Amino acid sequence: MNVLLSGIVGSTAYGLATPESDVDRLGVYAAPTEQFHGLHLPIGKKASKVSTNPDVTFHEAGKWAGLALGCNPTATELAWLPDDLYETRTALGDDLIAIRGAFLSAGRVRDAYLGYAVAQFKRLESRGDGSFSADTRKRTAKHARHLYRLVSQGELLYATGHLQIRLDDPEKFRSFGERVAAGGIEEARAMLAAAEERIGRIRTPLPERPDEETVERWLHAVRAAHYSAPA
Known part of the structure; x- marks a missing residue:
């Protein structure tokens, strides 16, 4: 190969x-x-x-x-x-x-990162009430922290044209995942709404087309x- x-x-x-x-x-x-x-x-x-x-x-x-x-x-x-x-x-x-x-292009970055995260968080709403088994809770925490990571990376990419891979504060994402898995769905919903609002105000350096x-x-x-x- x-x-x-x-x-x-x-x-x-x-x-x-x-x-x-x-x-x-x-x-x-x-x-x-x-x-x-x-x-x-x-x-x-x-x-x-x-x-x-x-x-x-x-x-x-x-x-x-x-x-x-x-x-x-x-x-x-x-x-x-x-x-x-x-x-x-x-x-x-x-x-x-x-x-x-x-x-890179503005619309595709927005849709691929934030749009995908919004769709995936809807799946968490039906099972993120903290009432499931320890194993399921662990999977939900992982899912939530990676979706938060996706939103954060996408927002920064949209704002700067640069994709940051290594997170500055990984513990922030771990803690978020644990809170969502314990039933913090409203926090997840608020985080997404805030990200959508911020992205709506950003003048992105990304072009309309790749x-x-x-x-x-x-x-x-x-x-x-x-x-x-x-x-």
């Missing part, structure tokens, strides 16, 4: 890992260019290589680019990791980091570098 860029993501990257947490990894690879000229294209589900325990995901360059252009939070964070969290960096991987801002021309030039460079002429 021609890995272009890979690193440690998830709870470890955010500073939210517990002793029970796995170390999750994410990467981008390039399929041989000639494979795109045949009958069985490396696209869709075939363009992702996934394993679990721990979670390791590698997306083919074209698929990753599509996810990142949609500002998918899980895919996007790979291009914004602190340097010490990268495990593989090639020249094309460095080029990808250099153009990471080209994938810079697809820059992204496509990078992808063409990937295809050129991984093409072998038929024998």
Whole structure:
């Protein structure tokens, strides 16, 4: 597999890992260019290589680019990791980091981060009353703190054009998750409402549309570098 860029993501990257947490990894690879000229294209589900325990995901360059252009939070964070969290960096991987801002656009960031969090918090409303088992409560606390993290990261990205991966105060997110799992749904609702109100007042530096021309030039460079002429 021609890995272009890979690193440690998830709870470890955010500073939210517990002793029970796995170390999750994410990467981008390039399929041989000639494979795109045949009958069985490396696209869709075939363009992702996934394993679990721990979670390791590698997306083919074209698929990753599509996810990142949609500002998918899980895919996007790979291009914004602190340097010490990268495990593989090639020249094309460095080029990808250099153009990471080209994938961003205001509406997609708002929808992918805040919009997704709003939808997910609605799921917590039906089970976040503190009356469930200890195991379910632990899962709910984790869910809540990661959604709070998503909102915080998305708001900062929307306001500054920069995605901060490592959280300044991880304990704030842990405490929030525990309170929501214990029945603090109103606090979660208030947090979301406040974030929506603040984002509505922000003059974002993000463009209305991503810079697809820059992204496509990078992808063409990937295809050129991984093409072998038929024998």
